[in-house]
Structure formats: structure tokens, C-alpha cells
Amino acid sequence: MNPEQFLHQRFGEYYARNQPPVPSGMERREWGFGDAVKKIAFRHYAFRTADELWHYLAREAPLYISYSAAYYKFPAARPMPKKERIGADLVFDLDANELGVKCTHPADWICDACLEKSKTETIRLIEDFLVPDFGLSKEEMQISFSGNRGYHVRVFSDTVQQLDSGARKEIVDYIAGNGIDFGKFFYVSKEYIPESPSAGTGARGPTPTDPAWFGRLARSVLETIEGPDADAKLTAAGITNAAKRHEIIDHAPEIKRQIAAGRWDAVAGLHHLLTGVAKAKAVALGDRIDGGVTGDPAKLLRLPDSLHGSTGLLAKTVKKMDSFDPLAHTIAFGESPVKVRIKNAPAIRLRDRVFGPFTDAELELPEAAAIFFVAKGVAQPC
Amino acid sequence: MDLQFCARYPFSSQARTLLEQIGKGEPSHAALEQAAGRIVSDLASSKPHIMQTESSLQSQVISFALARALLAAMGDRYVADRFARAEARHASAHLREDGPETTLQVAGELGITVAMSPLRLRFDQYLRFRPPLQEFRMVNSRLANGEVQLTENELVRLVEEAARQRIGALPPLDPTPAMTTVISSLRRQLAEVTPQPIANIPIQAGAFPPCIRSLLESADKGSHMGHYGRWALAVFMLNIGSKPVDAAKLFAKQSDYNEQYSMYQAEHAAQMKYKMPGCATIDSWGLCTAHCRTRSPLALYRRAAGAKPKRRPA
Numbered sequence: 039m040n041p042e043q044f045l046h047q048r049f050g051e052y053y054a055r056n057q058p059p060v061p062s063g064m065e066r067r068e069w070g071f072g073d074a075v076k077k078i079a080f081r082h083y084a085f086r087t088a089d090e091l092w093h094y095l096a097r098e099a100p101l102y103i104s105y106s107a108a109y110y111k112f113p114a115a116r117p118m119p120k121k122e123r124i125g126a127d128l129v130f131d132l133d134a135n136e137l138g139v140k141c142t143h144p145a146d147w148i149c150d151a152c153l154e155k156s157k158t159e160t161i162r163l164i165e166d167f168l169v170p171d172f173g174l175s176k177e178e179m180q181i182s183f184s185g186n187r188g189y190h191v192r193v194f195s196d197t198v199q200q201l202d203s204g205a206r207k208e209i210v211d212y213i214a215g216n217g218i219d220f221g222k223f224f225y226v227s228k229e230y231i232p233e234s235p236s237a238g239t240g241a242r243g244p245t246p247t248d249p250a251w252f253g254r255l256a257r258s259v260l261e262t263i264e265g266p267d268a269d270a271k272l273t274a275a276g277i278t279n280a281a282k283r284h285e286i287i288d289h290a291p292e293i294k295r296q297i298a299a300g301r302w303d304a305v306a307g308l309h310h311l312l313t314g315v316a317k318a319k320a321v322a323l324g325d326r327i328d329g330g331v332t333g334d335p336a337k338l339l340r341l342p343d344s345l346h347g348s349t350g351l352l353a354k355t356v357k358k359m360d361s362f363d364p365l366a367h368t369i370a371f372g373e374s375p376v377k378v379r380i381k382n383a384p385a386i387r388l389r390d391r392v393f394g395p396f397t398d399a400e401l402e403l404p405e406a407a408a409i410f411f412v413a414k415g416v417a418q419p420c
Numbered sequence: 421m422d423l424q425f426c427a428r429y430p431f432s433s434q435a436r437t438l439l440e441q442i443g444k445g446e447p448s449h450a451a452l453e454q455a456a457g458r459i460v461s462d463l464a465s466s467k468p469h470i471m472q473t474e475s476s477l478q479s480q481v482i483s484f485a486l487a488r489a490l491l492a493a494m495g496d497r498y499v500a501d502r503f504a505r506a507e508a509r510h511a512s513a514h515l516r517e518d519g520p521e522t523t524l525q526v527a528g529e530l531g532i533t534v535a536m537s538p539l540r541l542r543f544d545q546y547l548r549f550r551p552p553l554q555e556f557r558m559v560n561s562r563l564a565n566g567e568v569q570l571t572e573n574e575l576v577r578l579v580e581e582a583a584r585q586r587i588g589a590l591p592p593l594d595p596t597p598a599m600t601t602v603i604s605s606l607r608r609q610l611a612e613v614t615p616q617p618i619a620n621i622p623i624q625a626g627a628f629p630p631c632i633r634s635l636l637e638s639a640d641k642g643s644h645m646g647h648y649g650r651w652a653l654a655v656f657m658l659n660i661g662s663k664p665v666d667a668a669k670l671f672a673k674q675s676d677y678n679e680q681y682s683m684y685q686a687e688h689a690a691q692m693k694y695k696m697p698g699c700a701t702i703d704s705w706g707l708c709t710a711h712c713r714t715r716s717p718l719a720l721y722r723r724a725a726g727a728k729p730k731r732r733p734a
Binding site: 078081117118119170171172173174197198200201202203204205207208209211212215216217218219222223248249250251252330333334336337 | 542543544547548550552554555557558559560561562563564565566567569646647648697700701703704705706708
């Protein structure tokens with residue numbers, strides 16, 4: 039049996055027994071399905087009821103199931119403008135490959151380190167940006183594992199439904215810190231106001247309690263100049279001159295006091311430092327084209343709790359991010375042995391067992407592991 | 421009824437009520453001519469001007485409404501956009517004279533819900549009405565709990581943009597015979613005040629795929645292009661070797677063209693080395709015009725231009 043047939047067969051068996059919950063307004067969404075070649079090979083589908091969709095899944099056993107962020111009047115119509123968009127959720131795609139994690143495995147593989155990185159970034163996206171800055175409620179969000187290398191966040195709030203693509207791109211830029219203009223954050227005070235805590239002339243800027251990027255920059259600078267690893271953090275933030283770093287570290291308590299009052303004269307190498315910390319605080323959104331997923335309301339994203347054709351793992355809805363284990367809580371298949379031939383494959387942990395690395399091996403693996411290696415394209419079912 | 425308010429903000433619901441009171445009878449030729457004159461003068465001068473008070477306040481409200489009717493019947497997006505921009509600029513000049521209370525009143529008329537002390541606006545409204553300029557990037561704004569803090573001056577700019585959007589939204593209209601006569605003379609007058617076609621692109625234009633040709637056509641006509649259309653066209657041109665400065669100039673006829681902002685965007689795209697997306701993406705953006713069964717617009721261009729195709733990974 040070729041790998042694709044094998045996956046279809048197992049996925050079909052899975053969907054015959056398991057029915058992924060359908061999203062709100064499912065009949066107004068556009069659906070798309072993928073095969074071994076493309077994650078979205080067929081699109082412009084629409085289903086009136088959950089049953090209709092579930093029958094389709096059990097019959098066709100698609101390797102990837104996605105639906106649109108947008109709601110349409112005519113979700114199956116083509117070309118796109120004929121669909122007549124009614125609204126669209128705000129969606130984010132955080133993919134380990136875009137987050138700059140330096141893993142030793144090939145780019146299409148996954149490991150605990152890169153999955154952890156995409157998890158931290160997802161938490162930061164929500165806790166540092168969507169909730170405090172955008173005032174969005176967690177009740178109106180859904181987080182799901184993508185099924186492979188990252189996470190998807192969907193915001194259903196009414197506030198976001200009518201945003202056009204330009205507005206969505208602006209949100210991406212906000213979160214990614216694109217276009218930060220330090221000139222807007224700082225000014226030179228020439229006035230002397232004795233009562234003011236920031237009395238005196240000189241560079242004035244944000245304080246740690248300011249909102250948005252203002253406070254975020256001030257707080258990040260404070261985090262960077264303090265602690266036992268301040269030297270390393272300053273270097274990472276772009277202060278390459280050792281003397282400058284030492285000057286900052288030696289004066290850290292005084293600088294902290296000054297920044298709390300919005301005075302920035304004492305900070306040497308300010309521009310480098312700010313650029314460095316801004317980069318560190320931004321969330322790298324997994325986007326091929328600068329906000330391509332978030333910025334495009336027509337985008338199709340994996341159906342939560344459906345199978346991912348590149349791993350056989352479930353794109354699980356995540357209730358508690360902290361305790362979520364993407365290589366354990368997402369396992370859909372069982373333990374029954376499946377014989378596979380593997381030419382060359384890195385190792386993978388599934389629950390508490392590590393499988394591989396394998397070179398020229400023919401062996402029996404538990405079904406879930408066998409499906410993982412076959413789906414990754416490194417194993418042949420025998 | 422505050423006639424002065426209606427004349428200064430003729431897009432307001434107060435002005436609409438006034439027009440309803442006046443009644444909908446067939447407009448006179450003179451009134452239509454006056455409306456056409458208003459369009460020409462708006463397009464001829466880029467400077468905002470405070471409305472003259474010589475003609476009666478009521479006739480100013482009428483000339484605004486008739487000007488929009490003429491534009492709706494003309495169906496020329498470029499002219500309508502320029503008119504909307506100019507009228508919105510007049511309104512914001514008036515707002516600066518009239519002060520913050522009027523600004524809040526007009527904002528309310530345009531569906532902008534402003535919270536006070538400090539002035540704040542929900543982020544979705546901010547994004548809808550912010551002018552497309554570097555200084556209004558949300559990343560540099562004070563955004564907290566879903567609200568952007570604004571200065572009075574920034575609020576005026578947002579109200580101006582909201583007014584522009586409302587004025588520019590024109591439902592199609594069949595011209596009456598009287599309007600047709602005025603429109604044909606209006607077209608002649610407008611030809612003198614609208615810019616010349618954009619410079620030719622120094623690249624094998626014959627090889628452009630249909631979606632790009634259609635985008636270029638929109639750019640040349642000055643019809644409104646959405647963000648994705650502009651992005652796709654600019655990135656395509658950059659990918660085939662245009663300079664950012666040339667890519668930026670493609671949008672010179674867009675009614676909201678801002679040289680500085682356009683240059684910034686084009687240079688950013690060049691710097692980030694953005695790649696032209698494939699046909700599936702172009703289709704999903706609603707920009708595909710021909711379904712030419714190719715992989716990507718860039719591949720099609722390369723083939724048509726006789727360049728070596730980029731190798732596909734094994």
C-alpha cells in the first residue's frame with residue numbers, strides 16, 4: 039500500500055468513529071481539503087450541516103481539513119468576490135519555522151524545543167497583546183494546535199468581524215513591531231519644571247507604566263539592563279561595545295530611577311538598545327508575506343480537532359496552554375503494531391516514548407508512531 | 421435647523437434632513453451647472469478652502485448633493501474619489517475653525533464613537549478611519565484595553581477620513597437628460613485638471629500575466645485599488661527588477677496617494693525581499709482575472725519574457 043492510501047485508510051477509520059466539532063456559522067464558511075501534495079488542494083466547498091461535513095470526512099478521509107476565517111453569503115461561489123463576505127474572524131498563525139528557533143533537525147521535522155517556542159510565542163501574543171492592548175477577551179478566542187509545528191489563534195469578537203485586510207495587516211504590524219518610529223516615543227525637553235518628577239532638560243521618553251509599545255519599550259529596557267545576565271542581554275540587544283555595556287550595568291539602579299520618571303539621558307547606545315528590545319518583545323507571526331494569514335480574511339485554517347496530514351496528530355483545541363503537551367494530548371491513534379520501512383528519520387517523542395532516529399530500518403511501531411513517520415514522508419507502510 | 425452647520429458639513433444627517441424639506445423636484449440647469457463647477461474647482465485645487473459665503477447656504481448644500489448625483493451618474497471612480505477627498509478636506513478645515521464640540525458632533529454623525537478624557541477611540545474604528553500615513557501607524561499609538569488615545573488634531577484627521585469615505589460611497593444612478601448634458605461638458609473640463617497617464621514601465625509589458633495587466637489598468641485609470649491589489653502589483657514589479665521608486669509611482673493616480681508613504685511601503689517590500697505569491701493566493705485575494713492554469717504570475721511572466729524558468733526544487 040502506498041503511503042497516501044495508507045493514511046487515507048487510517049484517517050477514514052478515524053473520521054468514521056470521531057466527529058470533530060464544527061465551528062460557529064459552519065454553513066457560512068468556505069471549506070478546503072488537502073492531499074499528499076498540497077494542504078489545500080480543493081477549496082470553495084460549503085456544507086449546510088455538521089452531518090453533511092462529517093459524512094464527507096468519513097467518505098473522503100482528506101489529509102487536511104480547513105475552513106475560512108470569513109463568513110460568506112455564498113461560501114461555495116467562485117470567483118472570490120461572488121462569495122460576498124459578511125464578516126471574518128481575526129486569525130493568527132504561529133509557526134515554529136518562522137520563529138527563528140535553531141533546531142538541528144530538518145525544517146519539516148518537529149521537536150520539543152521548537153514546539154515549546156511556538157507555544158511561548160502564542161502565550162505572548164495573547165497575554166502581552168490581544169488582551170491588554172486590544173482589549174479582547176479570552177472568552178472570545180480559540181487556541182488550537184496546528185497539528186504540526188505551531189498554533190492557531192482565532193478571535194471571534196464582533197469588534198474584529200468587519201476589519202478589512204489593510205486593518206488586519208496593521209494589527210500584524212502592531213504585534214510584530216513593524217514600523218515602530220522611535221521619534222514618536224521620545225522628545226527633547228527644553229523646559230525646566232521644578233515640581234515635575236522629570237524636571238530638567240534633556241531626552242524624555244516613555245515610562246514603564248505607559249500603555250502600548252511605549253510602556254513595553256520602557257519595561258523591556260529595564261529588564262535588559264538588570265540581572266546577572268545583563269551583559270549577555272545587552273549584547274543580544276545590539277550593544278556590541280563592551281565599555282558601553284559596563285557603563286549601563288554599573289549605572290543600572292540610577293537608570294531605572296530615571297526611566298521611571300521618563301528621563302532617558304542616562305541610557306547610552308539608546309537607539310541600538312531600543313531596536314534590540316523591540317525585536318525581542320515583538321511576536322514573530324508565521325507569515326510568508328508579512329501578515330499573509332492574519333491579513334487575508336479569505337484564508338483557510340485547519341479545522342480544530344481534525345487530523346493533520348503531515349503528522350497524523352490532532353489539531354487539538356487547547357484549553358489550558360501551560361499544561362498542553364502537543365506531542366501527547368494530540369495523539370489520535372492507538373498502540374496496535376504497524377510494520378513500516380524507514381530509510382532515514384530523526385527521532386520523535388510521542389507521549390513518554392522516543393522513537394528513532396532510524397536508518398534503513400524495517401520494524402513494527404505502534405500505530406500512532408507509524409502514522410507519524412509515514413505522514414512525515416520518511417516511512418513506507420509494509 | 422442650523423444652516424451654517426449644514427453648509428459646512430453637507431454630508432451630515434442634518435443636511436440630509438434639510439434637503440428632504442426642500443423637496444426632490446427636477447434640479448434646474450443652473451443648479452446642475454453650479455454642482456459641476458463645484459466638482460471642477462475641487463479637483464483643480466489641492467488646497468482646502470473654507471466655503472465662500474456669497475451664495476446662499478442652502479444652495480451650497482444643494483450643490484454638494486447634486487455634485488454627488490452627477491458623480492454617481494458619471495461612474496468615474498477616480499473623479500469621485502478626488503471629489504470626496506477635497507470635500508473632506510474642506511470639512512476638516514471647518515472643524516479646525518469650529519472647535520472640539522463640533523468635531524465630536526460631526527464624528528457622531530459619521531458613526532465614530534469617541535470616549536472622553538482623554539479622547540479615545542475603539543481600535544476597530546481607528547483602523548477603519550485612520551489616514552493611510554506613517555504617522556497614523558497603530559504601532560506608534562497609545563493603544564490600551566482596545567482603545568487608541570487621540571489628540572484633538574488626530575481626531576479631526578480621522579473625522580476627515582470618515583467623511584471622505586461617506587462622501588465617496590456613491591450608489592449607481594441613471595442620469596436624467598439634463599444631467600447628461602451637464603456631464604458631457606463636465607468631462608471636458610475635467611480632462612484639463614486631471615493628471616496624464618503614468619509613465620511606461622521599462623520592462624516587457626507584453627509578457628505581463630492577465631492579473632497584473634488588470635492591476636496596471638486600475639493603477640493607470642486611478643480606480644481604487646485595495647491593499648492586496650497594490651501589494652501584489654508592487655511586489656510583482658519589484659520581483660521583475662523595478663526600482664522601489666518606480667513601483668511606488670505606480671500608485672500616483674490613486675486618490676489617497678501619498679508619495680512619502682508609498683515610497684516607504686515600496687522600499688520596505690524591497691528590503692524584506694517579498695516574493696510574488698502564487699496563483700492560488702492571487703485567486704483567494706480576488707485578483708485572478710483569467711484562470712490561466714499556471715503556477716504563479718511570476719512563472720508565467722518569466723516564460724512569456726523568454727527568461728529561464730526558476731528551477732523547482734527536486
